[in-house]
Amino acid sequence: MKLYAILILQPYPTAAAPAAPAFTSPAANAGAATTTKDPVRAVSAVDVSSFGFFQRSTAREFIYFLSRTVAKRVALQGAGIKTQLTENNHCCFALTSGGVAAARTPGSSPLVAVAITDMEYSGRVAFTMLLEVLQQFQTQFRNKYEYALTGAGSHKPGGAVQDDYLLPWQYLDDTLQRYQNPEEVDKILKIQKDIQETKTVMYNAIDQMLERGTTINDMVATSNDLSLASKTFYNQAKETNSGCCAVM
DSSP: OOEEEEEEEEOOOOEEOOOOOTTSOGGGGOOOEEOOSOOEEEEEEEOOTTSOGGGHHHHHHHHHHHHHHHHHHHHTTOTTOEEEEEETTEEEEEEEOOSOGGGSOTTOOOOEEEEEEETTSOHHHHHHHHHHHHHHHHHHTTTTSTTGGGTSOOOOGGGOOOOOOOOOOHHHHHHHHHTTSGGGTOHHHHHHHHHHHHHHHHHHHHHHHHHTTOOHHHHHHHOSSSOHHHHHHHHHHHHTTOHHHHHO
């Protein structure tokens, strides 16, 4: 499992959609809020070391592009929304901040925390991490990020996105490294890993016996621990592909 990036983005305040003319049906004006500006990155931690040297710049740009695109859209859905999507064999997890309306300026959008991972990364761990990061960010940077967009740059000439304001935050870099091994921070994953390792040892031991020319059937037939009835049961279970046979 690989965690490539953790980011917190701040969408621009959404404007109410224009009122529909009297002769227009409500369905024709379903949009509740609109914004033309892309979200800005408030903080980010990125690890592209697993990519080839000449691919790292492209990988980093793709991470910024994907996170900004996702944040812009999930912010319109409201606060406390969890989103998971896949793109080019990678996963993007997004979580919008919830329950902090008093900490936001009127009409603003919630913060959006985004994690980019490989396909094997646990969604439960990712969302737990994003919630933790959001809460820490809101605590540490309170009275800073709420009004950041009022002075942030607008769209640049040619349609380029506005300047990001990147707050230095060692905590996010440390979190990125800590969650590279999710089983170390998630007890359920650790238990699953321990069980899987136990199974692997058992399967490897059986394979090694087979390599020496000894089969399970031979061992059952010559065992002094098994009665004739147990040996018969084993053979019948094997023929019917019973779970007992699989265990033995």
